[in-house]
Amino acid sequence: MAELTYREAVAAGIAQEMRRDPSVVFLGEDVGGAGGVFKTTAGLLEEFGPDRVVDTPISEQAILGAAMGAAMTGLRPIAEIMFSDFFAVCWDFVANEIAKSRYMTDGMVGCPLVIRSGNGAGLRFGAQHSQSIENWAMAVPGVKVVAPSTPKDLIGLMAASVRDPDPVLLFEHKALYPSKGEVPEGEIVDELGKARVLRDGSDATVVALALMVPRALEAADRLAAEGIHLTVIDVRSLVPLDTATILRSVAGTSRLFTVEENPRLCGWGAEICSIVSEEAFWDLDGPIVRITTPHLPLASAPNLEDLALPDADRIAATIKAALG
């Protein structure tokens, strides 16, 4: 067991897969010589060389196109889109090409690739470099979407994503890069489509993702001191979505809260609320409550950014008020 940062886990996860499978290649802007703008990919160029670790021009369409064409013809590419906000300039490749090629060709063309990206707020980067766009991604049929919250999950879900025969968007949370966690020795391979119950409590179920997971856990700690006991579930994978774990938990607690960083409208929690209200309505003892970033662009001033994102205070206060 070693302690790694979430930042170090990125390179560890990619390296684990590149050592295992020579068809795994990695490309993106500043990922090689510079080791990534967030220093998440340091050492990969040195270990695997410029044929397999490619520093690309600032050409997101060319990056995802190259990844797709390579995936169609026998390679297993990992492409980096530096900030998830930049998906907006190459969304054609995600939404129209990569996601749909298998269905449009009735199974003839597959795209086994991973697109990983720095997602989310907390770094005071303003409206165009701070968004949480995992809800954009899950709206497109044909791509899988994961967002790990710990170093161990990052390595394990990276491995599962690289080995998956379908395209996977892996969202790393930028504010989690300095966070630390225990990582076991040896190969780590996780499973897509599995949520994880991090804490058991009988009063309510709280589902969270990425940066919202530690914040939900902190809120649960505080409320426990007041006698309110929460189950906290890290959703981890939006597509496939582990609704069974969530429904099972709600059956026990009878209350559901979602904690979402993406802006309010059509956030991922809305889909979970819809499923729970349809399929577990009679288990519920009160309204489902979504705790989200308001439907706003993000500001760069620290106090304004902090006000926008759900934090432990807001999470705890909202849950306490709703539980009465």
Next chain:
Amino acid sequence: MPLSGAPYGKHQIVLPEPFDESLKDAPIDLEIRIEMFRKQHQIRQLEKRLYTLFLEGLVRGTSHQSMGMEATSAAFGVALRPDDYSFNTYRGHGHTVARGVPPEPIIAELLGKATGLVGGKGGSMHLTSVEHGMMGSYAIIGAHLCIANGAAWSAKLRGTDQVAVAFFGDGATNIGAFHEAVNYAANYRLGTIFVCENNLYMEYTPIAEVTPVKHPAADRAPAYGLDATIVDGNDADAVYLAARAAIERARTGGGPSIIEAKTYRHGGHSRADPGKYRPDLEVEAWLDHDPIPMYHQRLLDLGVGEDRLTAIIQEVAAEIDRAAAAAKSAPEPPAEALWTNVWANGGSQWRN
């Protein structure tokens, strides 16, 4: 106002250059030429039949035909090796035929049948046949130029000498993906061959009215350190020579090429478009610059007998007849097909 200052439909007409008669003596094997003749007929006759089926109300949705533009795809179809990759646009029926895909699954795909090339799920704009190296038809302008780079990159890393060809129209030269793709291919010396079929009109608007250079693909090549080749896209021999050189260059690590093939569609942009925005004089001149009668005469001049050419035309016609009949009588896709092949496991499940 268009940049030319001319009102809509009154733009400067562009007439074809006369065919280069000296190409008759080009060093191209006669059997290769006969194969190009056959492929041009396969494409022309298929497109004509598809048009008839459309008039019968059997082809739904839109489709984009390439009558008049057969020479370029036919020449590449002959010049490429079976394991090379090609990436088409949504105007891709001809490029699909050119790689050796038989007509029946193509017709069936347009008729929305279970026996369609992609099971009725793609339609006219998404014809794909990986076993023929035809890696898809792409309906969002420019994307497949970037994707072709990935196939060329993959070939390089896997140590094969396969090349990747991306066909595109003149309109694609003004989208960002074109420039990203060409820069990327040139920078990494990928074996990508960019083939612009310049038919003078992006959709309804003349390319010249929205582009500040005369040759929309070729004139951009120097910006990426590439030489470009401009050819008569209606002369299969001219295209074949350019294709052969570009393929050789790509195979031997010489990097990408840009070929601009000048051509013209006999019809409009799509089903909905009769092409009335094009001046009559221009249309007539290009109808006279038809690739197929010229090539027929060239083969006669080279000593091929009329009986052999006629036999080829009749064989192709009989094959199209058989294919159309089979496609018409094929069943629709089963309802279950709606739910298949989103994922590699064959299904579409997104939750447990």
